[in-house]
Amino acid sequence: MRAVLARVASASVRIAGETVGEIGAGYLVLLGVGPADTEETARKLAEKICNLRIFEDENGKMNRNLEQAGGALLVVSQFTLYADTSSRRPGFSRAAKPDIAAPLYEHFMRCCRERGFRVEHGEFGADMQVESVNDGPVTIWFDTDGK
Numbered sequence: 001m002r003a004v005l006a007r008v009a010s011a012s013v014r015i016a017g018e019t020v021g022e023i024g025a026g027y028l029v030l031l032g033v034g035p036a037d038t039e040e041t042a043r044k045l046a047e048k049i050c051n052l053r054i055f056e057d058e059n060g061k062m063n064r065n066l067e068q069a070g071g072a073l074l075v076v077s078q079f080t081l082y083a084d085t086s087s088r089r090p091g092f093s094r095a096a097k098p099d100i101a102a103p104l105y106e107h108f109m110r111c112c113r114e115r116g117f118r119v120e121h122g123e124f125g126a127d128m129q130v131e132s133v134n135d136g137p138v139t140i141w142f143d144t145d146g147k
Contacts, residue, residue, distance in 0.1 A: 001034060002031075002032040002143050004030040004139065004141055007027060007136055007137075009133040009135045010022075010133045011074045011130070013074060013129070013131075015123055015128055020121075021120030023072040026066060027074070029075045030130075032078050036145075037096060041104070046111035051066075052065060052140070053065045067115075072118040073119045074119075075112070075120070077105050079096075081095075082095035098124070106124075
């Protein structure tokens with residue numbers, strides 16, 4: 001799995017002009033699924049992201065996690081994170097097919113909810129408009145293939 005996580009003051013996702021997911025402070029997670037990913041991959045990534053300490057403490061150090069910050073997650077499927085950019089026109093054959101990717105996207109969100117977090121989301125495969133107010137900015141890349 002690949003994820004781009006942005007610490008946000010707020011974020012939202014719209015489909016056909018309608019807001020379908022919206023959070024205040026927390027994480028915007030753009031999530032891509034690869035063909036070799038499993039439920040265990042999704043669980044481990046959810047654990048890592050939910051425990052990541054990138055919110056500032058009273059001393060201005062990134063030392064607080066999502067729970068300590070009272071944050072939520074907005075998760076948006078993003079197969080383009082697996083783009084092959086060796087030519088001018090990106091190819092996406094390295095991304096998992098929808099029959100594999102959609103259930104793992106759902107499983108990732110379920111794992112975050114089981115940790116007690118509010119999880120908002122887009123719609124898998126939909127044309128979405130995502131807005132965010134990045135906080136910091138703090139943006140972190142995850143790639144489970146590289147462990």
